[in-house]
Structure formats: structure tokens, C-alpha cells
Amino acid sequence: NAGVTQTPKFQVLKTGQSMTLQCAQDMNHNSMYWYRQDPGMGLRLIYYSASEGTTDKGEVPNGYNVSRLNKREFSLRLESAAPSQTSVYFCAGGLGYGYTFGSGTRLTVV
């Protein structure tokens, strides 16, 4: 029982490159989320999926897209990476009554 698994753990991109962050959960959560964490700004919601087949924008969606492939998997895609997207990204599953976070992806865009 791994909980919420994110890959990769670290990534360096050049400006303009694209990549997909993967997230999978084995906790049977309907809801999944992507947050970014920046110093002094806490955790900000990028996108969320309330259930399989649905996705909605959060607080900071610009520059990102998501796919809820099935109940287990929720991916985050950067189509054209920018230095402002340098951050630590966390995937989470669960309801507002308690999340389980993945271990995070540290992304650097140079």
C-alpha cells in the first residue's frame, strides 16, 4: 500500500521544454489535486479532479494542463516550461476532510 506516488522526484528543464508529472494513488480516492509549493507562499492549488473524468482549475492554473486518466492516475503537464514554474509540486488524494500527499517533485526550469 504505497498511498500516493509521484514521479519523477527531481527534474531540470530548459525554458520552453515540456514534461508531464505523474501521480498515482492506491487509496481509492475519488478526488485528486496538484499543488505547488514556493517559499513564503504555502501550498497553492493548481488543478483538481473531484472524480474520474472531471477536472477543474484551482488558484494558479496558467501554464499547466491536467489529465485524470482513470481513478488512480492524475497527471500534470507543462507544455512550455518557464522559470516561474520552478517549484516543488505535490500531488494529493482525498477529500477536504484529509489529504494524503505524495512525496513531491522538485522542478527547476533554467
Next chain:
Amino acid sequence: GENVEQHPSTLSVQEGDSAVIKCTYSDSASNYFPWYKQELGKRPQLIIDIRSNVGEKKDQRIAVTLNKTAKHFSLHITETQPEDSAVYFCAASSGDYKLSFGAGTTVTVRA
């Protein structure tokens, strides 16, 4: 949407002393208030939570209080220990799906 403010941003305490972190929220519909602890390089982990029908909740050395009228809630850590050093986040939710987080408090416990 919900706006959660958290203070202070940093807190340094002597081992054995108490630490208090305060948060305010804006949405009167919010009814669930969790606290997360994040150690360096690790994921945030839930340490305690409180629902709007309760004014205070304790779990060993940590406690959370809620004042719904004033829209603020606080985390209290007593008898602090070095392993309490971490970043603490408060959050609020109306219970549908999303959590809105405060900016975090870096707590340092001095030996």
C-alpha cells in the same frame, strides 16, 4: 474563494517552552480546519484537525482551538522538543474537496 492567513511566518522557541501559531480564514462556510507538519525535504503530513462544531481538540502535546465567530483558529504546541522543528501549515475547507492553505510557519526549537 477561501483566503487563509497565517502568523507568524517564523517562530523560534526554547526547548520546553510553548509555541502558538494563529490563522484566520475568510469564508464563513468553511467547517474543517486541519494542520499539517512538513519536515525538511518531506511531504506535509496531517497532525491534527478540528471541525466547526468543536471549539478545542487536544492530542498529547498539541491542541487546536477554533473561534468561528472571529474566523480564527490556532495551533498550540506545549513542552516543545527538537523534533517539533518543522514548517507548519494551517488550512481550511468547506468540506467539498479543496483545502486552502496558509503560507506556513517555520518553527525552530532551540536546545
